Amino acid sequence: MPDFATLDALVGHTAASAPSRVAIIDGDRKLSYAGLDDLINRAAAALQADGLVPRDVISICALSSIEYVAVFLGALRAGIGVAPLAPSSTPHDFAAMVGDCGAKILFMDETTATAMGSAADGPRRVSLDDSAWGRPFGTWCAAPGTRPEPVVIDPRWTFNIIYSSGTTGTPKGIVHSHGLRWQQYGQMDPLGYGPEAVTVLSTPLYSNTTLVCFNPTLAGGGTVVLMKKFDARGFLELSEKHRATHAMLVPVQYRRIMNVPDFDSFDLSSFQMKFSTSAPFASELKSDVLKRWPGGLTEYYGMTEGGGSCVLLAHEHPDKLNTVGCPMPDHEIRLIGEDGKPVASGEIGEIVGRSPVIMDGYLNQPGKTAETFWHDETGKRFVRTGDVGRFDADGFLTLMDRKKDMIISGGFNIYPSDLEAVLAGHEDVVEAAVVGVPSEDWGETPVAFVVLRPDASVDAAALRAWTNGRVGKTQRLADVAIVETLPRSAIGKVLKRELRDRLRL
Template sequence: MAKNELRLRAPQVEDEQFNDFGQMIREVAQRTPDSTAVIDEHGSLSWRDFAALVACIAGRLAERGIGPGARVMSLSENSAAHLALYAGVLSSGACMVPLPWSASPEALVKMRADCGAELLFASKTHRAVADTLGAEVIALEDLDAFAEGPEGAPVSVSPDDFFDIIYSSGTTGTPKGIVHEHRFRSRQFGRFGDLGLDGDAVQIMSTPLYSNTTLVAVLSGLAGGGCIVSMAKFNTIGFLDLSQRHRATHAMLVPVQYMRLMAEPTFDDYDLSSYACKFSTSAPLPGPLIAKIMDRWPGNLVEFYGMTEGGVSTVLNCAANPTKWDTAGSISEGSEVKIIGEDGQELPPGSYGEIAGRSGSMMPGYLNAPDKTAEAMWRDANGNDFIRTGDMGRLDEDGFLHLLDRKKDMIITGGFNVYAADLEAVLRAHPAVADVAVIAVPSADWGETPLALVVPQTPTEAEELRLWANERLGKLQRLSAVEFREDLPRSEIGKILKRELRAPYWNKETA
């Protein structure tokens, strides 16, 4: 983003210690050179070898004139090489741009043009698409050959320098590039270090490296000097085998992965006693699923609610708050959460409205998009900048956040607001329901009406399930119908794609 663009202002932190990621990598290698840094399907790297590879990558980039102010892209599944590249780009002082391989080629072209990067590292899997993006492409499998030569000299960075740019998947319109500075990431390293991501941690990486869900935990794990076990593609047996074999202590997973693991028939055959803590984010964990995880999987479970853009930040420590498993947790230290109405005014405690947040980790804005940055901003009466989430919710009397729906996913039936999350919570309590999404469909009488799309756990009748749920719902919440599905469409980090589910019903109406 250019210097004259609108910028969101994160709160100042007194006596703050700035953590330079490249320097942290070098210090870990000096402290524990022989411990393992990264493991993937092809082998492992000690911290001595990992740091040396990172430094050599930075050196080769510097020879090409790539350093502070420059940007480097990647298009790859998870691997030790991908992690080394990420760290090498940052150690050169340049900004990393991990492109989402889930995006369409057309969207990827727009991302490349938006960030302006001229160099792209791509794995063999994604090479054909990479060659269409208009950048110089280097095979990630040839990273060792690229890095041959002396180590690059350490490069100092400032808190305001760009760390990485994370793009939305770009399914509609122009993708938005979410900018993180080194300050943003530095503050995250400290918070996750408090959750045990230190030199003794062994963390499984099974979500894509281009997702902030992954980066917030994995980068913190590297900064803390732990070991990262990389999975190119998640599957339940592979995850459980790696966890047992490497005595994993931590993992960041999304709710759909937890659902699949809890449904895995052989789950209880694996020794997971090494786990200290599991993390979850990207979508709410249903209370019944939390109960299964806490009962069957050793170690604590901590759920985070936040955005790639930063701002809002809540944490649910499941072991410490067994009566709050239906919430997104309490507000993180140093953060603020406000509930605002349609008129943009702050609402009183206990009110339902749009959630806006402010914290030490806030993007300065979207790349090259001051209008989109302005749309994301809300300013309170004291002139403090908050980021609007687009999520609806309320804070209870104990300060815990209750999530409802995305603002755009709210069902308006007969002029009344109905939150799909409330209906989904009721349906999940039925033993025959494995997964569910409630959406708005057209109604001649009400404008919109709720429809439940259910993945069954055991055989049941749709009408029987609808009547069972409606007995437990308010008059205005009642389901018009239940339809069964074999599965529900999800993004690469497990969010149900309700837009895709709604489209056939509304397209039929307008055809």
């Protein structure tokens, strides 16, 4: 393994050694490694023809497609950073992110351009689906066989700028370098990301969750199967059809897949490893996946910002499914108290971490960058996660909650996850989310939002009484609201801010 290699260069290596191997499957379309490498060249040459130079930035906001992949990797080959943006963004946030990253060209498809309206207006636009919104990709892209001017990539240059979800304010641009990404996809072999890997990507390409699997699959010469929009049965059909070996899914996707009535009729025997990250993964759901879905199950806990990460090999530690595992090799995790000092063994604290994989910082926000780091007594830099957790005696980390979601009622700390776990134990409950609301008597008090099974017999009052009979006096719910669904981000995070806003209406 070389000391450093770019993702596009590794694609080029496979194109030279195995040109006919399938790189990308996009619906009925398949693209070989030779075809992908040529399309990357053509996109890189087109960017250079438009006057872009190394360290410039482009933005892509579109559904997953072959063209999306080609532009992303073509930009990297030309030394240009990529800011992949969420199609689910509001037009206001979208315009702010495009301006913040200084994108020289905006790549979209008709669906996303229509959703953004006037926020997508600008002088330099390329439509990935050849729609009338911008210059059609087919004519913008250089002719087949065109090669770009060679660029030697500095590992410190920007690979991508991934914007935070904005659930706690204006989205922040998280800058990842080529060197940081190499630390990830340069270690793909232990996870089986070799030439035989077939990875189904059902989460969007703007998400770090997706790139954690997308990058090593292509780096190792495997095949990526793109889903433009997730649905549980469609995922199972694609996995069976293409003999999938790997997949990254967020917990809500696992739940929907496992609830497909005829799940057990699908042949999933090709799976080697399944992954999950981005949101809390209930232990009973992990157990169901292990029992009914062939292959291993790996849960990652970490931040898009980098820092320390934990990994749980659930298939090897079925007795630790209530945890997110242990720190990864070369990753250091500590827990700190409100005073900024490490807590005693066995106590709860905010999770901070460090590793060779840490973001360069938030784009154009030195103040926010400084706030997210904690330094120990020797000056080592750790990323503050904002999560609260506790290590058990075996060194496995249990997550409690987001620090900002912790409820302080009458001077007592209430962890919503504890109440959510109790609610999940009721036979009529599909899922639940607990938030704190202002209280004149207690400062804050917990309220639960609950999704019930279609045939549920319990009502809100009965569920509240059932729950309060099983928790401590200080944890009792003030109210229960029955809802059809919980609001979630595109990668499955429950948007508790929206739930709190509902209570203020």
